[in-house]
Amino acid sequence: MSVMQFRHFAAGLALGLLTLGAVQPALADDDDRRIAITGRAEVTAVPDRADVTLGVDAEGKTAAAAMAENARRMSAVFEALTAAGVAREKIGTTGLSLQPVYDYPHQQGRNGPPRLVGFRASNMVQVRVTEMDRVGKVLDATVEAGANTIHGISFSVSEADRLLDTARAEAVADARRKAEIYAKAAGVRLGKVLRIDEARGGGPQPVYRAMAMASEAMRADTPVAPGEQTLGISVSVLWELED
Template sequence: MSPKTITCLVGAMAFWAGPAAAEPPSPPSIVVSGEGMVAVAPDIALVTSGVVTRAQTADAALKANASAMTKVLAAIRQAGVEDRDVGTSGLSVQPVYEQPDSMSSERAPKLTGYEVRNLVSIRSHAIDRFGDLVDAMVQAGSNQIESLTFDVSDRETKLDEARRAAVADARRKAELYVAASGTKLGPVLSLEEQSEGYDGPVRPFAARAKMMDAAPATPIARGEQELRSRVVVRWGLQP
C-alpha cells in the first residue's frame, strides 16, 4: 500500500470519527415510573342474555325463539330500560346432531333438530335494581345469561384522578432519589403514559329458567373497580 493511499484512508477515518467525537455529552437526568389508583363504585351494569330454543326443523325453532324473545324484550322495556340500551349481540341457527355411542362406530352423526340462539346486550343505569331485571327476564322466558359486568359512567374523570396521582408518585420517588444522591431535581424532560385502565369485578354466571314467584330478587354484588394509571417521567438533574 502506497503512502498516498494510507494518507487518504487516515483522512477518511478522521472525517467519519469527527462528528461523533464532537457530540456534547447527555445532560444528567433521572427516569422514574409512578402509579396512581382510584377505587370507585360502578354505576352501570352490562348483561348479555337471551333465549335458546330447539325444534325438529329450523323454521319451528326460529318461530319458537321469536315468540319467547318478544316476551323477554317486553319485560326489559317494562323494567324501565330504554331501547338505546338494548341491542342484539348474537343470532344463530345451528343443526343439532346425535353423536354415535362409540368413537369407533362407523355410524355417522344423526341430525336430530335445530337450535336457535338469540342474545341481546343490555345496559342498565338502575344498578341497585338490576337483580329485579334479571328475574324479570328469566320469568319472561330467558334461559341463557352469558355474562354480567360493571362499568363507570364518568370513567375518564376518575382516570384523571389516577393520572394526577401517578405523576405525584413519580415525583415523590424522584425527589427521594435526588435527595439521597445530593443533587436537585430539574425540569421535566419527558413524560410518557404507559398504561391505563381498570380492574373491576367481572362476574360471569349461567341461569336456567325456574319458578321464582316466592323467591327474593337475585342478589347482585357490584363491588368496586380500581382505575389505574402508570407514567414514566424523565427529569433533568441540577448540582
C-alpha cells in the same frame, strides 16, 4: 521496514491505544444528567352501570320452527325488559345463530352415523342497566319471560375518565416525590421535565363487597354485588438534573 516489521508495529500501536483508552475517564453524555422515575396512583369507585349478556336458545324439528320459537320467546324477553324499566336503546343484539342438532349413536353405545334431529336457534342481547338496585329484578324478569342463557355480567363506572384524570395528577406527584428523594441523596436538583409516558394498569379491577339489601322485596331478587372498581395509572417521568 519490512512488511513483517510493519505488522508488528501496527499491532503494538493498536494495543497501546486500547490500553490508553481503558484508563482514561469516560466523557459524560446527556443521559448521565437525567433521571426517570415511575409514579403510580389508584382511585376506587362504585360501578353505576351493569352490562348483562343474555338470550334465548330454542329448538325445533325444522329450521323455521326453531327460529319461530326463538322469536316468540325473545319478543317476550324484550317486553319484560321494557316493563322492568330498561329503555330500548339500552338493548342491543350481540349474536344470532341457527345450527343443526345431531344425534350421535356412538355416544350412547349404538352403531350408526350421526342423525339430524332438529335445529337450534340462538339470539343474544346485551342489556345495560343503570339502576344498580334493579339488576337482580331485571335478570329475574327476563328468565321468567323465557331467557334461558346468561353469558355474563360486567360492571363499569360512567365517570371513569374524570376519576382517571385525578389518578394521573396523583401519579405524577408520586413520581416527583420519589425523584426528589433520589436527587437530594445524590446532591443535585431536579430540572425541567423532558418526557412523560403513561401506562394503564390493565383496566379496572373489581374489589368485591357485599351489597346491602334494603327490604324483604329486594332479598327476593337474584342477588348481585357490583362491589368497587379500582382504576390505576402508572406514569414514567424523565427529568433533567441540575447541580
